[in-house]
Amino acid sequence: MKAKVKARNIYALMRYLQAPVCHAFRSLGLPLTIRFVNYLITWKCNSRCMMCNIWKKGWSAQKELQIDEIENLFTDPLLSKLEWIQLSGGEPFLRKDIAEIVCILLKLHPKLTIYISTNGMLPDAIDSFLIETREYHDRITVGISVDAIGSLHDFIRGIPGAFQRVMETMEVLRKYPNININVSMTVMPINYKAFPHVRRFAREYGASFGFQIAQVSTYFSNIEKIGNIVFHPLSFKDAVKLILKALDLHKLKPSARFDLKAKLYYSIARRNQIIPCFSGFHSFALDPEGNIFPCLPWIGYSEGFGNIRENALKEIWKSNQANRIREKIAKGSCPGCWLECEIARSLDKSWPLLMREILCSKGSLQKMP
Ligand SMILES: C[S@@+](CC[C@H](N)C(=O)[O-])C[C@H]1O[C@@H](n2cnc3c(N)ncnc32)[C@H](O)[C@@H]1O
Ligand code: SF4
Ligand code: SF4
Secondary structure (H helix, E strand, O other), X not given: XXXXXXXXXXXXXXXXXXXXXXXXXXXXXXXXXXXXXXXEOOOOOOOOOOOOOHHHHOOOOXXXXXXXXXXXXXXXXXXXXXXXXXXXXXXXXXXXXXXXXXXXHHHHOOOOEEEEEEOOOOHHHHHHHHHHOHHXXXXXXXXXXXXXXXXHHXXXXXXXXXXXXXXHHHHHHXXXXXXXXXXXXXXXXXXXXXXXXXXXXXXXXXXXXEEEEOOOOOOOOOOOOOOOOOOOHHXXXXXXXXXXXXXXXXXXXHHHHHHHHHHHHHHHHOOOOOXXXXXXXXXXXXXXXXXXXXXXXXXXXXXXXXXXXXXXXXXXXXXXXXXXXXXXXXXXXXXXXXXOOOHHHHXXXXXXXXXXXXXXXXXXXXXXX
């Protein structure tokens, strides 16, 4: 155990030391080693959420990547240093071959861990998945979205009985001691008061807990209906108070503290990049039909890097088109976000900010860069 912690610390230190080189590459619009992928395995969805319109994309006319195409892509040497993949969507457990996909990815990449983001509406499918992937459980996290307890969750998700199904899924997950469980809440004006309750719910099931403030983006297809999901500054103050009270702030590492502050700050300031973002440099987003984008918020926002059905990953990743987009990102021109699975992954390359966080005890939320 001690050796594991030591190895992790050495690795983190190496990352910090490499940061200046990464920044130099970024300023030239040049790619780095790919370490993270956000893969949307389907656009299909069985919910009707108020903060996300992906469910409106419809079930037909999709040509999702098939197993042989997925295997082919992830065998590419450019992906040999992959550390983390998020499988999301749509609702990923609507894909019947999700267990096969996960087993292929984990077999191909021995150091890889996978996070699956799900609405928890399909307990039986999740049970079958857990049986089929049993040998890999310690490298898989199932992230269940819980936005409130009981009927408010149903209302937000637009499905009567949705919360009941989440509870059934939690009971299924309980049967498998090695699987990692995370409860993830999307915070909005309608549900922020439920924050401490969802936090407690996670604890009761022995799950870790994370949250995001609802964002507006072409990925969530919600640009045109921001009214009821975006905070008014006054109610946001109230929400921040409640959130900070419910979290064990004194237990947070400096990086987690910075992440928390940036997340809250972004919701009010909506600046494009609070820190220099390396999405598109050390990571990419892949949509169900093989289109590659620098990050999730780029989907539907503007043209992406290319499509793996038309060109090999190597050509796409090193193409002029990809470098042009990276130059834009390096200049701060992007849709903007603070998503855990995207810009927050760039935090270890912003170590002067982290140093400041270590030195200034607790720092105030207003003091963002
Ligand atoms: C788009 S969903 C896809 C996975 C799955 N369907 C689910 O709901 O968990 C991925 C995550 O984004 C969250 N989400 C949905 N709408 C959002 C928004 N407008 N801003 C931020 N996060 C959002 C969901 O709650 C979920 O945790
Ligand atoms: S948040 Fe998830 S479940 Fe809800 S509409 Fe979007 S993709 Fe579907
Ligand atoms: S800040 Fe967000 S939107 Fe902008 S490049 Fe990074 S991940 Fe994409």
